[in-house]
Amino acid sequence: MVRRVVPVGITPIIGLCVLMPSAVVAEGQEAAMTLEPFDLKNVRLTDGPSKVAQEANRKYLHALDPDRMLRNFRLTAGLDAPGEPLGGWEAPTCEVRGHFIGHFLSACALMYRSAGDEALKAKADKMVAEWARCQKAMGGEYLAAYPQDFWDRLEAMKKPPWAPFYTIHKLMAGLYDVYTLCGNEQALDVLKGMAAYFKKRIDKLPLRQWDHVLTVEFGGMSEVLHDLYGVTGDPNHLALAHKFDQGAFLGPLALEWDNLSGIHANTQIPKICGAARRYELTRDERYRKITEFFWGRVVDARSYCTGGSNEHEHWPEPCKLAGTLTDQNQECCTQYNMLKVTRYLLRWTGGARYGDFYERAFYNGILGTQDPADGMLMYFVPLATGHTKRKGGRGFSTPTDSFWCCTGTGIESFAKLGDSIYFHDDDGVYVNLYIPSKLDWPEAGVGLEIQTRYPDEDRVTIVVSLTQERPGFLNLRIPSWADKGVEVKVNDQRLDVEAKPGSYLPIEREWKDGDVVQLRLPMSLRACPMPDDPDLLAIMYGPVVLCGLTDRDRFFIADKANLDAWIKPVEGKPLTFRTTGQQPDMTFIPFHKVLDEAYGVYWPVIKAGSERHKKLLAAEEARRKREARTVDRVLPHDKASESAHNMQGKNTLSGAHQGKGWRHAADGWFGWDLKVLPDVPMTLAVTYWGSDVPPRKFDVLVDDKVIATQSLDRDKPNEFFEVEYKVPPELTRAKQKVTVKFRAHKGNTAGGVFECATMKPE
Numbered sequence: 237m238v239r240r241v242v243p244v245g246i247t248p249i250i251g252l253c254v255l256m257p258s259a260v261v262a263e264g265q266e267a268a269m270t271l272e273p274f275d276l277k278n279v280r281l282t283d284g285p286s287k288v289a290q291e292a293n294r295k296y297l298h299a300l301d302p303d304r305m306l307r308n309f310r311l312t313a314g315l316d317a318p319g320e321p322l323g324g325w326e327a328p329t330c331e332v333r334g335h336f337i338g339h340f341l342s343a344c345a346l347m348y349r350s351a352g353d354e355a356l357k358a359k360a361d362k363m364v365a366e367w368a369r370c371q372k373a374m375g376g377e378y379l380a381a382y383p384q385d386f387w388d389r390l391e392a393m394k395k396p397p398w399a400p401f402y403t404i405h406k407l408m409a410g411l412y413d414v415y416t417l418c419g420n421e422q423a424l425d426v427l428k429g430m431a432a433y434f435k436k437r438i439d440k441l442p443l444r445q446w447d448h449v450l451t452v453e454f455g456g457m458s459e460v461l462h463d464l465y466g467v468t469g470d471p472n473h474l475a476l477a478h479k480f481d482q483g484a485f486l487g488p489l490a491l492e493w494d495n496l497s498g499i500h501a502n503t504q505i506p507k508i509c510g511a512a513r514r515y516e517l518t519r520d521e522r523y524r525k526i527t528e529f530f531w532g533r534v535v536d537a538r539s540y541c542t543g544g545s546n547e548h549e550h551w552p553e554p555c556k557l558a559g560t561l562t563d564q565n566q567e568c569c570t571q572y573n574m575l576k577v578t579r580y581l582l583r584w585t586g587g588a589r590y591g592d593f594y595e596r597a598f599y600n601g602i603l604g605t606q607d608p609a610d611g612m613l614m615y616f617v618p619l620a621t622g623h624t625k626r627k628g629g630r631g632f633s634t635p636t637d638s639f640w641c642c643t644g645t646g647i648e649s650f651a652k653l654g655d656s657i658y659f660h661d662d663d664g665v666y667v668n669l670y671i672p673s674k675l676d677w678p679e680a681g682v683g684l685e686i687q688t689r690y691p692d693e694d695r696v697t698i699v700v701s702l703t704q705e706r707p708g709f710l711n712l713r714i715p716s717w718a719d720k721g722v723e724v725k726v727n728d729q730r731l732d733v734e735a736k737p738g739s740y741l742p743i744e745r746e747w748k749d750g751d752v753v754q755l756r757l758p759m760s761l762r763a764c765p766m767p768d769d770p771d772l773l774a775i776m777y778g779p780v781v782l783c784g785l786t787d788r789d790r791f792f793i794a795d796k797a798n799l800d801a802w803i804k805p806v807e808g809k810p811l812t813f814r815t816t817g818q819q820p821d822m823t824f825i826p827f828h829k830v831l832d833e834a835y836g837v838y839w840p841v842i843k844a845g846s847e848r849h850k851k852l853l854a855a856e857e858a859r860r861k862r863e864a865r866t867v868d869r870v871l872p873h874d875k876a877s878e879s880a881h882n883m884q885g886k887n888t889l890s891g892a893h894q895g896k897g898w899r900h901a902a903d904g905w906f907g908w909d910l911k912v913l914p915d916v917p918m919t920l921a922v923t924y925w926g927s928d929v930p931p932r933k934f935d936v937l938v939d940d941k942v943i944a945t946q947s948l949d950r951d952k953p954n955e956f957f958e959v960e961y962k963v964p965p966e967l968t969r970a971k972q973k974v975t976v977k978f979r980a981h982k983g984n985t986a987g988g989v990f991e992c993a994t995m996k997p998e
């Protein structure tokens with residue numbers, strides 16, 4: 237028996253733990269901030285990529301029909317419900333229906349504050365009024381797009397709904413934003429009614445039972461309820477918020493124990509936002525420690541060059557990223573939430589390292605995830621080579637039939653693009669991002685305008701407006717990558733200043749109205765290697781990740797320490813580069829500018845004649861021979877590939893492992909249609925993972941005829957292997973395609989299959 241040691245201040249409950257309050261919190265004890273953000277109404281975007289993205293998002297928000305969005309709420313409340321039902325995650329049968337509507341209210345409120353859009357404010361106000369009507373019809377407190385028996389199922393943990401508190405968080409956050417950003421008092425009343433309803437339900441539950449409930453994803457309930465307490469000062473709201481501070485997750489982090497490997501990323505990050513907000517309201521240092529430690533374990537140990545940090549929504553082992561590149565990296569929700577965590581830390585500390593990360597994740601994880609033509613949004617970001625944004629992962633959303641979690645966070649992201657450009661303390665302004673924009677700080681009599689094409693160019697102009705002369709108030713973030721000689725001029729006069737990379741540079745002078753600052757941040761190529769494979773690297777230029785345009789895996793024979801020797805800028809095309817001396821050469825452009833092109837992000841860069849070079853050459857030759865034999869192939873877990881091959885099955889699931897997609901079926905089957913040659917002997921080549929457990933046994937069928945029985949029992953530990961099955965000629969004679977199936981024996985699992993191809997003989 238292992239004796240479990242329980243740290244002071246943490247109480248065990250059925251093997252889990254809940255962080256207990258360390259003291260009664262008095263009003264007015266909020267933690268002091270080093271920096272404060274400006275109200276969105278004081279910042280306006282001007283011409284540039286961010287403004288284009290904001291406008292595409294605004295157009296989409298205007299196009300959404302309120303009646304269709306309200307339909308499920310009205311039906312649940314027993315009210316008339318005009319309008320056609322929406323699809324995807326807002327379909328009448330989806331268990332997270334309603335979540336997007338909360339995001340929509342937040343996005344409308346943010347866009348009103350960011351762009352002064354009165355029509356979107358009016359739209360949000362009308363929807364809040366309809367929510368209030370629904371709430372009244374259901375007793376005056378409860379509000380959701382699904383009935384109250386969902387909560388009975390959740391509390392009993394018998395076939396619990398998908399994620400009901402996750403959905404409730406979105407509704408509450410939308411109400412909070414409409415109240416705080418639009419001044420809608422009715423939104424606060426509806427929100428307080430919801431809080432009262434759930435406090436009554438939760439208070440009745442024994443801690444053991446509540447601990448079980450918290451194993452079902454609950455989004456940012458802690459953060460929004462702490463936000464509510466920040467408005468009302470009601471201790472009931474603080475107590476309810478603390479119910480969602482899940483000790484089973486936060487406790488180990490408080491002890492600086494990394495407990496992130498293998499868990500669902502976006503379930504956890506909102507819990508950290510809640511911890512951060514609790515620290516701000518209560519000064520409980522444990523929650524600051526949790527937030528800081530968590531950020532480091534994600535950013536420093538699990539993040540790609542883009543700032544993204546997960547594969548198929550889950551985190552890998554720390555510093556083990558080389559084998560995780562697929563078409564389902566970097567779930568966009570996680571990028572949105574990691575920027576929220578980063579913003580908390582930047583406010584608390586004024587640390588430029590947080591500004592650096594914010595910039596990296598903004599350009600490579602936010603801007604590039606929207607189709608600027610119609611405002612549609614991505615779910616995953618492919619980082620494996622050969623995919624496109626439109627076809628990789630889930631592609632872009634659709635206007636009325638997707639409504640993924642990332643659609644919701646996406647419309648919020650693109651409604652608040654100006655929220656972290658500028659910060660301030662008591663004495664001055666801190667410029668954090670170099671995005672074309674205007675700042676108006678009337679309380680201080682200060683205005684700024686950033687004029688730039690950054691990052692297409694390395695020069696930034698800042699025009700100062702003052703109601704009266706004032707001493708040094710301007711601080712400029714010098715990115716950590718800007719190590720090639722930063723230049724600062726004021727009114728064309730170069731300043732003798734030490735611009736240290738990775739810091740905020742104060743410009744000390746007596747400022748006058750009309751002063752013009754000229755900042756030059758020389759950019760250069762730099763390698764960003766994988767922590768567990770120094771030869772596998774991404775290429776960055778300034779703040780942006782450069783994508784190589786190709787539809788297949790590549791490697792480069794070159795010097796990774798001297799990128800300038802073999803990667804050259806293309807004249808007349810900003811941020812466009814071309815390799816030299818490679819077979820063949822390749823063009824690189826920024827991630828945020830890639831749209832329909834197939835691309836790659838990470839590349840083996842190796843020395844000629846090295847052992848790795850020999851292995852890659854052999855693999856390339858084998859690939860060419862195999863490609864010459866291949867008639868057709870399907871890639872499991874790849875939406876576009878499986879759809880093109882008429883994927884079908886029963887009890888089948890898919891996922892990703894070691895950079896490849898898989899599909900299996902427990903007590904079921906799955907299959908695809910594949911092309912064949914009618915008059916040529918064919919084989920079926922199938923790729924398996926040699927460490928699949930438990931042992932599996934299944935049949936391989938072609939047009940419902942069993943051609944083989946396959947067993948998997950750790951045949952080739954920790955490696956992929958391929959099996960070729962001969963297809964009897966009579967099964968392909970006079971046919972252009974066949975249906976290939978994998979059918980589990982009773983009590984067994986079929987697969988996982990990582991690739992399936994029809995082949996000509998050698």
